[in-house]
Amino acid sequence: MTSAFIVHIEAVKRMIASRLAFRTDLLLSAATMAINESLVVIFTIIIYTASEGFPGWSLPAALLLQGTFILVHGIGGTGFMGVIWNTVRKVEAGELDLVLLQPRSTLQMLIATGFDTEDIGRALAGIATVTYATAQLGPFGAWAWIRYALLLLVGLAVLLSLGIICSGLAIRFVKTWRMYEVLDALYMLGEYPATLQQPTVRIVLSFAIPIITIAYLPASVLLQMTVPHIGWIIAATAVFTLLSYGFWHSSIKAYASAGG
Amino acid sequence: MNQKEGRSEQHSILPAVSVKNLKKTYLTHKRGEGLLQSLKSFVWREHLEIHALRGINFSIQAGEIIGFIGPNGAGKSTCLKILSGILHPTSGDVTVLGYVPWKSRISYVGHIGAVFGQKSQLWWDLPPIDSFRLMKSIYSIPDAQYEKNLREMVRLLEVPEVIHRPTRSLSLGERMKCEFINAMLHNPAVVFLDEPTIGLDVFAKETIREFILRWNRLRGTTFILTTHDLQDIETLAQRIIVIDHGRIVFDNSLSALKARLGGGKHVRIRCKRPIITPRSRAVTIKNLISREEKEFIVDTQRLGIGEFIKLIGRGNQILDMSIEEPPIQEIIKKVYKRA
Numbered sequence: 242m243t244s245a246f247i248v249h250i251e252a253v254k255r256m257i258a259s260r261l262a263f264r265t266d267l268l269l270s271a272a273t274m275a276i277n278e279s280l281v282v283i284f285t286i287i288i289y290t291a292s293e294g295f296p297g298w299s300l301p302a303a304l305l306l307q308g309t310f311i312l313v314h315g316i317g318g319t320g321f322m323g324v325i326w327n328t329v330r331k332v333e334a335g336e337l338d339l340v341l342l343q344p345r346s347t348l349q350m351l352i353a354t355g356f357d358t359e360d361i362g363r364a365l366a367g368i369a370t371v372t373y374a375t376a377q378l379g380p381f382g383a384w385a386w387i388r389y390a391l392l393l394l395v396g397l398a399v400l401l402s403l404g405i406i407c408s409g410l411a412i413r414f415v416k417t418w419r420m421y422e423v424l425d426a427l428y429m430l431g432e433y434p435a436t437l438q439q440p441t442v443r444i445v446l447s448f449a450i451p452i453i454t455i456a457y458l459p460a461s462v463l464l465q466m467t468v469p470h471i472g473w474i475i476a477a478t479a480v481f482t483l484l485s486y487g488f489w490h491s492s493i494k495a496y497a498s499a500g501g
Numbered sequence: 502m503n504q505k506e507g508r509s510e511q512h513s514i515l516p517a518v519s520v521k522n523l524k525k526t527y528l529t530h531k532r533g534e535g536l537l538q539s540l541k542s543f544v545w546r547e548h549l550e551i552h553a554l555r556g557i558n559f560s561i562q563a564g565e566i567i568g569f570i571g572p573n574g575a576g577k578s579t580c581l582k583i584l585s586g587i588l589h590p591t592s593g594d595v596t597v598l599g600y601v602p603w604k605s606r607i608s609y610v611g612h613i614g615a616v617f618g619q620k621s622q623l624w625w626d627l628p629p630i631d632s633f634r635l636m637k638s639i640y641s642i643p644d645a646q647y648e649k650n651l652r653e654m655v656r657l658l659e660v661p662e663v664i665h666r667p668t669r670s671l672s673l674g675e676r677m678k679c680e681f682i683n684a685m686l687h688n689p690a691v692v693f694l695d696e697p698t699i700g701l702d703v704f705a706k707e708t709i710r711e712f713i714l715r716w717n718r719l720r721g722t723t724f725i726l727t728t729h730d731l732q733d734i735e736t737l738a739q740r741i742i743v744i745d746h747g748r749i750v751f752d753n754s755l756s757a758l759k760a761r762l763g764g765g766k767h768v769r770i771r772c773k774r775p776i777i778t779p780r781s782r783a784v785t786i787k788n789l790i791s792r793e794e795k796e797f798i799v800d801t802q803r804l805g806i807g808e809f810i811k812l813i814g815r816g817n818q819i820l821d822m823s824i825e826e827p828p829i830q831e832i833i834k835k836v837y838k839r840a
């Protein structure tokens with residue numbers, strides 16, 4: 242267990258070092274990401290002040306929701322969502338074989354070597370937004386913060402499960418179904434109706450469901466809205482995470498018996 | 502750790518590798534070109550079975566160096582991938598070091614190493630030494646063992662400075678040497694090498710061959726390599742397994758192969774005057790360099806080399822002569838043709 246943790250840290254250190262080899266690249270991409278996310282927040286503020294606002298939501302409450310989402314997205318993006326592109330890249334290059342040669346959990350190695358420094362900027366923007374919003378809404382007691390943190394973890398677990406599922410899909414599709422070639426062909430079409438390519442559309446599509454768990458639940462604790470059945474939510478998330486791992490495991494099995 | 506002693510004990514009892522009736526069939530499907538065809542094959546796919554291994558048998562003793570050869574697509578890489586636990590076979594029994602590779606993968610792969618000439622296990626933007634240190638924690642290698650192995654391999658492979666330069670700036674030869682170090686720091690008992698010398702210059706090839714031989718002799722490490730470089734086979738392999746279309750067509754030493762195919766000797770002769778070719782069915786002309794210089798192939802099973810020299814010395818005044826083994830390419834070509 243401890244040695245698995247050490248391996249994880251060692252791999253992450255190398256990912257950071259790899260990015261540090263291009264120092265300006267690291268700083269620039271993280272800063273760009275932070276500015277990007279801040280712009281979204283500023284945009285919310287502008288819309289809010291220029292209009293009637295969102296019914297039922299004060300400005301700080303809306304910012305808290307948004308900040309919480311950005312924070313979860315940032316932490317997940319840094320720590321484990323890189324597993325998706327990392328899997329796609331490794332499967333395409335036939336390098337998944339090399340990961341399978343290591344006497345470690347293959348999924349863990351894919352997560353560790355998918356560490357993404359770029360999203361640190363996003364996490365920082367999230368922290369700043371949440372801090373700003375809670376300063377307006379607060380002060381909050383320790384219990385509220387504990388529950389907020391707990392639900393934040395639930396949000397992260399949901400995001401992690403999504404990442405694991407996508408990684409499993411990449412292993413299955415790229416290798417056995419060749420979905421990629423179909424996707425490539427579709428992307429070519431997609432270049433003409435430009436809307437398909439718009440990031441907002443894609444984000445809405447890919448995060449529509451989990452966004453509720455990810456941001457709404459933790460934020461609602463601080464907004465003194467009642468969160469029903471926290472216990473059940475945690476249990477359901479745990480089941481979802483386990484199922485996603487089961488799916489991933491069956492995918493890597495299929496890979497091994499289908500052939501690299 | 503006492504892991505190593507435990508392993509060598511095991512070696513003396515069991516063969517390091519045992520393969521029985523191993524089969525691997527890949528299931529793929531035909532795919533068309535372009536969007537329409539891709540979409541069509543997404544919905545409805547025509548299945549295609551590729552019999553990469555059609556039931557092969559062999560066993561390897563600990564400490565052997567085995568060369569796998571065979572034309573492209575013969576099934577060599579498939580075989581190595583199954584032996585190293587990456588792929589599940591369709592059927593058959595395999596044990597390596599007492600393990601069934603595709604079961605209990607994690608405990609098994611700690612005892613083996615692998616180098617793929619076409620793929621890199623090193624971190625591209627970092628110096629190899631950083632990759633080595635990660636291997637140290639991935640394999641939980643004790644400090645003393647790590648230092649000792651690293652020092653020795655760096656010396657044998659002549660890469661003392663190279664390991665501190667970013668991998669992306671290394672030449673192919675330098676990188677391959679580092680791939681070997683990376684794959685062998687944890688004292689693997691069996692090492693799989695899939696075309697490890699591909700694309701290297703002669704100097705790098707020689708250093709790597711020398712290294713493999715040294716490590717095999719000093720540590721008793723078993724090496725199983727595939728190659729298209731027959732020089733690799735001549736210098737390294739104590740035994741060769743020729744595989745073609747998923748079947749083993751030959752499994753013995755190189756000299757046995759030469760004997761089996763009756764590989765005649767190549768004799769090149771230069772004379773003062775035009776050469777009179779001896780009349781014997783055991784002698785054929787391989788190369789007509791000039792009227793005064795010819796290369797013969799002498800079938801030594803029918804005509805001893807001494808007899809041949811006597812024969813040719815009778816009518817000719819020999820100025821120069823060289824006798825050589827047939828080049829290995831010719832022998833291999835014959836094997837492939839027979840298969």
Ligand SMILES: Nc1ncnc2c1ncn2[C@@H]1O[C@H](COP(=O)(O)OP(=O)(O)O)[C@@H](O)[C@H]1O
Nearest residue numbers: 500501527529551553573574575576577578579
């Ligand atoms: N992942 C795969 N899917 C389908 N067919 C494969 C796959 N890998 C290899 N093959 C086929 O199996 C056969 C043996 O391939 P391989 O073991 O790579 O041969 P070699 O290494 O001797 O060149 C070839 O016909 C190859 O096309």
Ligand SMILES: [Mg+2]
Nearest residue numbers: 577578579695
């Ligand atoms: Mg091959």
